[in-house]
Amino acid sequence: MKIPFTKMHGLGNSYIFINIFDYPMEEEYLHDLAIAVANKDTGIGSDGLILIHPTDHADVGMRIFNNDGSEGKNCGNGLRCVAKYAYEHNLVDDVKFTIETKAGNVIAEVHGNRSRVEEVTVNMGKPILQREKIPMLGESSQQVVAEEFPVENAVLSVTTVSMGNPHAVFFVDHIEEAPLTTLGPVIEKDRRFPEGVNVEFIEKINDNELHFRVWERGSGVTQACGTGACASVVAAILNGKLERNKEITVHLAGGDLYIIWDNEDIVWMRGKAETTISGDFYWVR
C-alpha cells in the first residue's frame, strides 16, 4: 500500500501526518499503521501518527495515535502542526480556525504566510480538574493537588490535570534527577489511572519559567508534549508556584513553549511547528 505522508514536529515531538481529505484510510488499519510508521528501522520514525480529516464540526479534524498504536484524545504539538499544514495546504480560508479533536474543538491561529507558517497559537480550552474526569481512582471528586502518591519505594506528590488527555504532574528540585525512565513507565500504567496517564516532571526555575520532562502514555520519552506543558503550568498555579494570567516559558527537551492559563479559565499555548519531509510510505500490512 503506497501512502502519501508528511512528517512534522513540534519541538522534536514528531508525528507522521496523513491528509485524509486526499487519502481516505480504513479505520481497521489505524492501530497497526501508527506502529508501522513510527518504527525508525522499518518505518519512517516518529512518536506516532496523526490524521488530518474532514469534519462537519470544525474547519478540520485531528486524530492522534501513539507509537504503540493507542489513540490519544488530544495533542498540543500535533495541533500546531495540523494548523500549519491546513493553512499551507489551503484546507482553511482564514489564519484563525477550529480544529476538532476527540476531546472537543480548539481554536488555532497561525502566524506566517501560505508558503510558511512559523508559529501557531492555540486556545486549548479549559483544563479539566475533577478527579473522576482525569480519570483517577479515589474517593473525592475534588481536584487532585499535591496528593500523596506512593509508588515503588517512594512517596511522591501528584497533581493531575486533563487537557482532554490525562496528565500526572510531579515537581522535582533538579530536572536532571527526575525519575523519568524509572518511574515514568510505572506511573503511566498505574491502576489508579484506569485510562493510563502522561507523566510530567517539572522544576520551577523562577516566576516565569519551568523545566519540563515527559514520559508519554503510549509513546514513552518524547522531546516535547504540548498538552503536558499546558497541564504543567496549570498544576504549578494550583500549587501556588506560579501566577495565573501570565505567560510562562516552559523549557522542554526539544525547545520552548509559551503557556498562559488566563482569568477566564482558558489555557493558551504558543510555539513553533516544522515540516521535516513528505513522501510515500510503502506499507506491507
Ligand SMILES: N[C@H](CCC[C@H](N)C(=O)O)C(=O)O
Ligand atoms: N505529544 C502530545 C500528547 C500526546 C498524548 C498521548 N501520549 C496520549 O494522551 O495518549 C502533545 O504534544 O500534547
